[in-house]
Amino acid sequence: MLLKVCGMRDAANIVEVLEVAPDYLGLIFFEKSARFVGHDFELPPDLLASTPKKVGVFVNHTLAQVVEKVNKYGLALAQLHGDESPVFCQQLKDALPQLQVVKVFRVANDFDFAQLKPYKPFCDFFLFDTKGKDYGGNGVVFNWNILKQYDNELPLFMSGGLSLYNIQELQDFVTAHKLRVHAIDVNSKFEKSPALKDVEKLKELRRRLQNTPTQNTEKQ
Ligand SMILES: O=C(O)c1ccccc1NCC(=O)[C@H](O)[C@H](O)COP(=O)(O)O
Numbered sequence: 001m002l003l004k005v006c007g008m009r010d011a012a013n014i015v016e017v018l019e020v021a022p023d024y025l026g027l028i029f030f031e032k033s034a035r036f037v038g039h040d041f042e043l044p045p046d047l048l049a050s051t052p053k054k055v056g057v058f059v060n061h062t063l064a065q066v067v068e069k070v071n072k073y074g075l076a077l078a079q080l081h082g083d084e085s086p087v088f089c090q091q092l093k094d095a096l097p098q099l100q101v102v103k104v105f106r107v108a109n110d111f112d113f114a115q116l117k118p119y120k121p122f123c124d125f126f127l128f129d130t131k132g133k134d135y136g137g138n139g140v141v142f143n144w145n146i147l148k149q150y151d152n153e154l155p156l157f158m159s160g161g162l163s164l165y166n167i168q169e170l171q172d173f174v175t176a177h178k179l180r181v182h183a184i185d186v187n188s189k190f191e192k193s194p195a196l197k198d199v200e201k202l203k204e205l206r207r208r209l210q211n212t213p214t215q216n217t218e219k220q
Pocket residue numbers: 006007026028030033034035036057059081129134135136137138139140159160161162185186187188189
């Protein structure tokens with residue numbers, strides 16, 4: 001499983017996080033988030049020169065706002081964390097064909113998997129996060145058993161309260177149920193304070209993930 005670390009803005013902290021060699025770095029463009037990058041955010045030169053794909057996290061932004069951030073920061077993926085429609089995903093793909101679109105679904109026990117269908121032609125990945133009081137970064141795990149209903153058609157980012165305490169359990173669950181998990185997405189459980197990542201914890205996570213086989217989970 002690949003690794004996405006989400007929600008940094010401090011240049012020195014980003015440089016430290018890069019030592020862990022994440023596969024994806026999430027930058028949050030939602031102004032109401034405690035992890036909002038800010039209006040004057042500049043990419044640290046180390047990030048420009050390094051390999052992780054940059055993921056922009058958006059919540060009900062307009063198409064023009066997403067396109068502007070993608071172009072400004074060289075984002076490879078847009079993670080749509082709000083109530084964006086399938087038509088919005090289609091418009092984004094039409095505007096930026098190279099961009100990978102990740103539609104987020106906030107999951108609770110009554111989650112209806114039928115709602116995924118109209119998104120499939122316009123998305124590269126789905127991300128399952130916990131439905132909580134905030135749009136994201138709630139630090140709460142959802143009941144993974146509900147994923148037994150998922151048809152595995154699009155590869156997944158798995159999210160929601162992932163920590164050093166539950167990562168092995170998640171890996172076992174994914175293997176047992178042959179879930180097509182492309183990457184895990186970690187955030188608040190690897191922080192010293194909002195937006196400041198605890199790099200020692202991330203290094204331990206990286207060590208544990210290195211012992212798991214990676215799968216071909218790109219969209220076919
Ligand atoms: O993290 C935020 O503050 C946030 C706010 C609004 C929308 C999305 C947000 N985070 C996006 C993520 O991808 C998080 O990693 C995901 O929600 C999981 O967070 P956590 O439960 O803290 O691990």
